[in-house]
Amino acid sequence: QQQVKQSPQSLIVQKGGIPIINCAYENTAFDYFPWYQQFPGKGPALLIAIRPDVSEKKEGRFTISFNKSAKQFSLHIMDSQPGDSATYFCAASTASKLTFGTGTRLQVTL
């Protein structure tokens, strides 16, 4: 019940495309849903986060869509750039314990 399922495992898009990464969870006690970006050899960097009372949140080119009834949330990256090539992790938290998805390796080609 603590799992967070993330898909796809990898994704290749062209520059300017809109990659979408999806996550699903089971535990309804989760109350905080962040997304992290990780470059090789670096720590995960917090990108954007949402709480379950909101259905969408935008920060710059990054948008989270949240569907509480379906227990799903997704990350959209608008106008993707080669510099966005990284691994993206969704996570869900209850009482501060983050449970991470398995990650999506995104490659943005020219």
Added chain:
Amino acid sequence: DSGVTQTPKHLITATGQRVTLRCSPRSGDLSVYWYQQSLDQGLQFLIQYYNGEERAKGNILERFSAQQFPDLHSELNLSSLELGDSALYFCASGLAADGEQFFGPGTRLTVL
């Protein structure tokens, strides 16, 4: 740069040994979290300290222990090391007992 620092960056040691990983949180943050990242297990929460007290525990082995000192820096101690303990160990910090967590650059541990 998240403002969280971790030392050392790399650590190579042998099975059966003991190591200590160090983390300094962002200025003002009271919470420190430890995570392990490995290829087969992904990112796993180990333990959280808040203002010097243990607050939450995850998948932390009995051979591992942590503490947070009065100046809020934290140490993760790994003992009786096994080959399977080879991984990246991340520290994260946050202002509150829950909410946003900011990760450090990690310590890469290799057990030979």
